[in-house]
Amino acid sequence: MHDVDLKQFKFQGQEHEAIPGLTALEKADQEQLLMAGVVSDETNRSASYLQMDHSAVHCRSHNEDVEIMDIKDALKKYDGLKDYFWTLVDKDKDDYTRSAAENLHGGYFIRVKAGAKVEQPIQSCLMLKAEQVGQNVHNIVIIEEGAEAHVITGCSVAHGTNAGAHLGISEFFVEKNASLTFTMVHNWGDHVAVRPRSAGIVKEGGKFLSNYVLLKPVQDLQMYPSIRMVGEDSVARFNSVIVAPEGSYLDMGNRVTMEAPNTRCEIIARTISTGGTIINRGHIGGHAMPAKGHLECQGLILGNGRIHAIPELDGSLEGVELSHEASVGKIAQEEIEYLMARGLDEDEATSTIVRGFLNTDIMGLPEVLTRAIDKQIEELQASGAM
Amino acid sequence: MLKIENLHVEIDGREVLKGIDLEINEGETFILFGPNGSGKTSLLMTLMGFSGYEVTKGSIFFNGKDITHAPTYERARLGIGMSFQRPPTIHGLRTRHLVQMCAREREVDVDEMARKVNFDHFLERDINAGFSGGEIKRSELLQLMAQNPRLVLFDEPESGVDLENMQLVGKVARSILDGDVQPRADLSMKEQKAQKRRTSGLIITHTGYILDYVNADRGQVLYNGHLCCEARPRDILEHIQEYGYQECVKCLN
Numbered sequence: 001m002h003d004v005d006l007k008q009f010k011f012q013g014q015e016h017e018a019i020p021g022l023t024a025l026e027k028a029d030q031e032q033l034l035m036a037g038v039v040s041d042e043t044n045r046s047a048s049y050l051q052m053d054h055s056a057v058h059c060r061s062h063n064e065d066v067e068i069m070d071i072k073d074a075l076k077k078y079d080g081l082k083d084y085f086w087t088l089v090d091k092d093k094d095d096y097t098r099s100a101a102e103n104l105h106g107g108y109f110i111r112v113k114a115g116a117k118v119e120q121p122i123q124s125c126l127m128l129k130a131e132q133v134g135q136n137v138h139n140i141v142i143i144e145e146g147a148e149a150h151v152i153t154g155c156s157v158a159h160g161t162n163a164g165a166h167l168g169i170s171e172f173f174v175e176k177n178a179s180l181t182f183t184m185v186h187n188w189g190d191h192v193a194v195r196p197r198s199a200g201i202v203k204e205g206g207k208f209l210s211n212y213v214l215l216k217p218v219q220d221l222q223m224y225p226s227i228r229m230v231g232e233d234s235v236a237r238f239n240s241v242i243v244a245p246e247g248s249y250l251d252m253g254n255r256v257t258m259e260a261p262n263t264r265c266e267i268i269a270r271t272i273s274t275g276g277t278i279i280n281r282g283h284i285g286g287h288a289m290p291a292k293g294h295l296e297c298q299g300l301i302l303g304n305g306r307i308h309a310i311p312e313l314d315g316s317l318e319g320v321e322l323s324h325e326a327s328v329g330k331i332a333q334e335e336i337e338y339l340m341a342r343g344l345d346e347d348e349a350t351s352t353i354v355r356g357f358l359n360t361d362i363m364g365l366p367e368v369l370t371r372a373i374d375k376q377i378e379e380l381q382a383s384g385a386m
Numbered sequence: 387m388l389k390i391e392n393l394h395v396e397i398d399g400r401e402v403l404k405g406i407d408l409e410i411n412e413g414e415t416f417i418l419f420g421p422n423g424s425g426k427t428s429l430l431m432t433l434m435g436f437s438g439y440e441v442t443k444g445s446i447f448f449n450g451k452d453i454t455h456a457p458t459y460e461r462a463r464l465g466i467g468m469s470f471q472r473p474p475t476i477h478g479l480r481t482r483h484l485v486q487m488c489a490r491e492r493e494v495d496v497d498e499m500a501r502k503v504n505f506d507h508f509l510e511r512d513i514n515a516g517f518s519g520g521e522i523k524r525s526e527l528l529q530l531m532a533q534n535p536r537l538v539l540f541d542e543p544e545s546g547v548d549l550e551n552m553q554l555v556g557k558v559a560r561s562i563l564d565g566d567v568q569p570r571a572d573l574s575m576k577e578q579k580a581q582k583r584r585t586s587g588l589i590i591t592h593t594g595y596i597l598d599y600v601n602a603d604r605g606q607v608l609y610n611g612h613l614c615c616e617a618r619p620r621d622i623l624e625h626i627q628e629y630g631y632q633e634c635v636k637c638l639n
Contacts, residue, residue, distance in 0.1 A: 334474045337436050340458035341468050342488045342529060349459075352479060352487070356512070359478025 002220050002249060004193040006095060009134030009165040011103055014053035016129070022048060022058060028159035029127075035216075035376060036154025036187040037369040038125040044366075046149070047110070049124040052158075053133045054105040065116030066149070067109070068124075071138050074109035081109075084140050088171045088199035088228075096167045096195040100136040107137035107168070110151060112178075114144040121150040121183075121366060128157045128164035128192065138169040143178040143206075151180065152369065155194075156187040163191035172200030172208065176231065179207040183365060185373075188218035190247060196223040204231030204260070211363040212240040215376040217248050217276075224281060226255040229263045236265040241358050241373075244305065245385055246275025253281025253310070258291040258320070268296040270357055273305025274385040282324070283312040289319030299328040300357060302386045351381050387412045387586050388433075388537055393444035395425075395432050402428045404611035405444070410537070413584030415563055415600055417591060417619040420608035421631050426590045427471070429608065430539045433588075434468050435461050448537070463490075467535030469526040471542055475514040481525060482509040488532035499531050503558050519546020520555070527558045537586045538562060544595040556599025563587045563600055594623040609634040 022030065022040035030040040042048045047061035047068040056070035075081055091101045108124045126137055143149055155166060166188075174180045188194060202208045208227060227236055238254045256265045271278045284293035299307035313322040331353050339349035360373055380386055388410040395403040402425045410416045420426045432439040433446060435458040445454045453461055476484075485496050500506040503524040508517075517525060523543065530538060543555055563585050569575060589596060597619055605619030607626075614634055615622065625633070 332474060333437060335476050337458060338470065338474055338476070339484075339487075341434050341436075341462055341470075342484065342533060343459055343462035343490055344487060345457070345459045353476060356476050356478030361478070 011134040014130045016052045016055045036156040037185040038154035046120040047122045049108040051126045056106040065113045067111040071107040105136045107139040111142045112147040112149040115146045118149040123152045125154045134165040142173045143180045145176045148179040152183045157189040165193045168196045170198040174202045174206040176203045177205040181209040183211040186214040194221040198225035200227045202229045202234040206234045208236045210238045222251040232260045233262045238267040240269040242271045244273045244276030248276030251279040255283040257285035263291045265293045271299045275304045277306045280309045285314040286320030292321045295324035297326040389447040394442045396440045414603045415587040417602045417605035424608045425611045465536030467530045467533045468539040485532045488529045520551035540589040
């Protein structure tokens with residue numbers, strides 16, 4: 001595991017004034033946010049939150065069933081959020097959790113009220129604006145009983161910002177019969193170090209669908225969100241689409257434990273290295289029965305690069321059904337030739353297959369985000385990286 | 387249209403086609419018989435220009451152009467289309483998108499074409515993902531319809547297809563070869579046919595079921611890398627059904 005030297009970064013003094021709305025940001029920064037799935041026109045969003053360096057600069061809900069605020073305010077309002085704050089992630093896990101515990105800069109608190117079916121996504125953005133800034137955030141998402149919501153979190157550097165460190169604690173609570181779709185898009189830079197520490201809990205009949213998209217370079221990212229399915233009939237699904245260009249070092253994956261009967265989970269990661277390193281982890285534990293889990297780590301190396309897939313299955317009693325498929329390779333010649341027999345030249349065939357590999361249809365994302373992802377893939381292909 | 391001269395092909399240094407001469411004219415449908423392992427699929431793969439099939443001698447001409455060493459996509463663009471027996475699944479590539487790409491710049495109504503092969507419900511699925519034998523055939527035919535080739539290479543249209551699908555596959559294969567001619571007020575069907583260019587076909591068959599549907603003009607047996615016994619396809623089929631490929635051995639020796 002790589003360590004990040006936190007002393008290199010400025011964890012003090014990068015406060016910003018509040019802004020009335022996301023449209024008040026510079027155009028170039030709005031563009032950066034868009035690439036991370038966050039739209040500055042808030043009319044199609046139930047709520048928006050923006051953390052810039054050390055300040056929550058904007059926070060507004062457009063839906064009375066969605067409570068959204070700076071975590072610092074939530075801690076005051078809810079008496080320290082005792083049932084939630086630091087209950088899933090260990091404060092003393094490592095230097096990064098300790099940094100976030102000792103010097104909290106902000107983060108979002110999102111609560112969707114019981115029974116509410118929130119149609120428009122809730123969006124949040126964690127942005128690094130100042131050069132060489134270090135950001136500590138702590139996010140809490142609570143989807144109360146029977147509620148449904150889609151949270152899109154875009155993490156991004158501002159236009160022109162190169163270096164920084166983002167340390168983010170996230171704790172997710174999916175209550176009985178609730179449903180959370182959580183989509184995270186990373187749009188970092190060449191010299192950004194990222195250490196999210198995330199955990200979630202899914203109760204009876206709950207659904208946790210997680211999407212992760214990373215198509216931009218990032219120097220060093222390490223994350224391993226861990227979800228416990230503690231309620232019967234709960235479902236969890238993780239889909240990731242990841243590209244690591246030269247210079248990126250990614251150590252990432254998902255861990256899910258099924259601890260109640262009739263639980264189902266699926267982890268699917270599609271990774272491409274065009275020169276970077278990807279450690280693609282996955283762990284499914286089956287500790288109640290019946291429980292069914294499937295893990296897929298598919299990796300393509302285009303040109304140079306390294307992909308190290310580590311799929312793990314841990315079943316501890318009769319009746320669990322766990323399976324995995326992992327591959328690290330190149331594009332199959334057979335697929336290229338099939339498309340060439342339809343009249344596509346080799347470059348067209350290759351780019352068609354890569355686009356299919358990175359397809360995000362299954363995530364059910366808003367159109368504007370799908371377009372932003374398509375644009376990034378187009379740029380990657382135009383640059384000749386793949 | 388297609389002219390093959392003294393074609394020798396090796397796979398991994400082993401000769402699989404040993405001097406093939408074959409000419410298929412415009413609009414002609416040619417049937418290729420032969421036991422398993424005789425080189426039929428290899429011939430089709432070589433005509434399409436796939437890697438692993440090394441032409442060591444001889445030439446392939448298509449409409450007068452030497453395509454012996456042309457890349458696959460160029461052959462496709464010149465008008466050679468192939469129906470695959472076991473096409474690969476391509477994740478994230480929707481059937482609709484591929485059919486659209488098959489048509490290249492031409493305008494096509496993908497939905498309308500898909501309805502003709504009873505495949506409209508599959509357009510949003512990833513290509514070949516979990517397709518049954520019959521579904522693969524319908525998908526391949528749909529792609530060929532969009533591609534609108536001058537010569538169709540069809541590897542065992544009946545394999546893995548149930549009776550109901552066979553009828554559909556047979557009819558569509560025929561319409562690709564002969565053109566889909568419907569009665570019209572302004573033009574007799576005879577006149578329509580005269581105007582239409584016909585597509586040539588090279589079809590591999592084991593069972594001969596496809597002969598119930600397409601208008602086969604000529605046929606030949608491929609045996610151990612050699613072509614022999616040119617005859618009317620139905621006669622060849624009847625002979626093989628009665629005597630097997632024994633006679634081919636005699637013939638070639």
